[in-house]
Amino acid sequence: MDDRRDMALAMDRLLAHGHAVTPQRRLVAQALRDAAGPISAQELSAALEPGRGIGQMTVYRTLALLADAGVAYQIAATDADRHLARYVFCSGSHHHHLVCQTCHAVLEVGGCGMESVDRDVEQRTGFAGVGHHLDFVGTCPACAAVASGEGH
Amino acid sequence: MDDRRDMALAMDRLLAHGHAVTPQRRLVAQALRDAAGPISAQELSAALEPGRGIGQMTVYRTLALLADAGVAYQIAATDADRHLARYVFCSGSHHHHLVCQTCHAVLEVGGCGMESVDRDVEQRTGFAGVGHHLDFVGTCPACAAVASGEGH
DNA sequence: TCGACTATGAGAATGATTATCAGTGAGGAG
DNA sequence: CTCCTCACTGATAATCATTCTCATAGTCGA
The missing domain is CATH 1.10.10.10 (Winged helix-like DNA-binding domain superfamily/Winged helix DNA-binding domain)
Structure with missing residues (x-):
């Protein structure tokens, strides 16, 4: 490690x-x-x-x-x-975070391909030095299992 | 309007x-x-x-x-x-925001194509109901002009 | 229109973050 | 080796956005 x-x-x-x-x-x-x-x-x-x-x-x-x-x-x-x-x-290097809405566990997510989107936004808006601030939210498998189990 | x-x-x-x-x-x-x-x-x-x-x-x-x-x-x-x-x-509908770091002006940016990325993240991580939270930051043309003009 | 239910708002309370400032330690110059 | 400088540390106090409380007022469905 x-x-x-x-x-x-x-x-x-x-x-x-x-x-x-x-x-x-x-x-x-x-x-x-x-x-x-x-x-x-x-x-x-x-x-x-x-x-x-x-x-x-x-x-x-x-x-x-x-x-x-x-x-x-x-x-x-x-x-x-x-x-x-x-x-x-x-x-x-560059990556983003996927956060579970329930237990708040975090996973790193790479390869989002946002670099090209930044360039595209620059082209379309005329802004310079465009960067981004991106998080993903969702429900992790464990919490999803608990939620479906609790469903009455 | x-x-x-x-x-x-x-x-x-x-x-x-x-x-x-x-x-x-x-x-x-x-x-x-x-x-x-x-x-x-x-x-x-x-x-x-x-x-x-x-x-x-x-x-x-x-x-x-x-x-x-x-x-x-x-x-x-x-x-x-x-x-x-x-x-x-x-x-x-769905869009994101591009904020100028200097004057804090905001532009709406559409067509980010993130929906497919959400699906891709779901596939790769096993998380359910993945959504995202995305902002862009940059320097708007006006502020960029001022900054370059001030550059001694 | 009437009644149940929700919204409003002034004041105080909460609580995360930041400012202050004296004390500590590392590193360079003499 | 010693002094000086300067950044780091941290206990305490202050700041300030946000939330709580609760009596009053307004809104929506029937």
């Missing part, structure tokens, strides 16, 4: 963006990567309590830094919860 | 979703439709002050209702601003 590789790459990206690599930032990134699903800053802070008392201020700042460096991504489709920002760890 | 048509359709959708049509909801929907760009609940509330004193509670509730009925859409790409929900008016 490429556990080490993930973290090394993430830290490299931090450096590339002019941010220092500190033990706290490493721990936050690890906790984010090891999270089961999209996780909020406060949940991360709580998850880190046992090992080290990392201030929530640091968690918020680190998440913003990681997002800036492309290592973390803030999920948009948080319909269920209130106004709460949730993040997921992003390892490789 | 189909000003009347827009509003009538919007109110019909509210009714179809089991929500009553009230003067306040009509005014909120109109203000949302007439807004220059993505607008927050508080800005809407302020914009409505002169004519009628509509409580901000009503504005929040109405926006949620309109979003539920498909008449309003909550923009995801609010990178610039803080944790603030912004909405745009949605008239017709």
Whole structure:
């Protein structure tokens, strides 16, 4: 497995963006990567309590830094919860996230072919530097099975 | 122009979703439709002050209702601003929004061809009822011109 | 028109996020 | 080796969008 590789790459990206690599930032990134699903800053802070008392201020700042460096991504489709920002760890190259509406599990989805769509939108609108912000939502097989089983 | 048509359709959708049509909801929907760009609940509330004193509670509730009925859409790409929900008016059928990073102007973009991508994601992941949440960001021609002109 | 049911809105409460600022540590210059 | 600089950290306090409460008022179906 490429556990080490993930973290090394993430830290490299931090450096590339002019941010220092500190033990706290490493721990936050690890906790984010090891999270089961999209996780909020406060949940991360709580998850880190046992090992080290990392201030929530640091968690918020680190998440913003990681997002800036492309290592973390803030999920948009948080319909269920209130106004709460949730993040997921992003390892490789361009991809998107498929979130289960019920259990909030997250799957990375690659090969969306949106690059050509970006170009097409540029052509049609005259906008420059068009990028996109895309999440998928759905029901994962496990939750779908439970739902159909409960159906009276 | 189909000003009347827009509003009538919007109110019909509210009714179809089991929500009553009230003067306040009509005014909120109109203000949302007439807004220059993505607008927050508080800005809407302020914009409505002169004519009628509509409580901000009503504005929040109405926006949620309109979003539920498909008449309003909550923009995801609010990178610039803080944790603030912004909405745009949605008239017709399925489309997406292209937001200028600089002036926040919004353009509706149709024909994204994402329906087939949804099906493809379902096939590949086993998830059911896959939908998507997509915004485009870029720089509009006017802002691009200003930026290049300012470049020293 | 009538009645049941839903919407409204002022005020207070909630709670996630951000600002402040003194203390800490790493790294370079002398 | 020592001093200096500068970014990072984190406890506390402040901010501010959003939600709750509940008495009043309005809407829709019959």
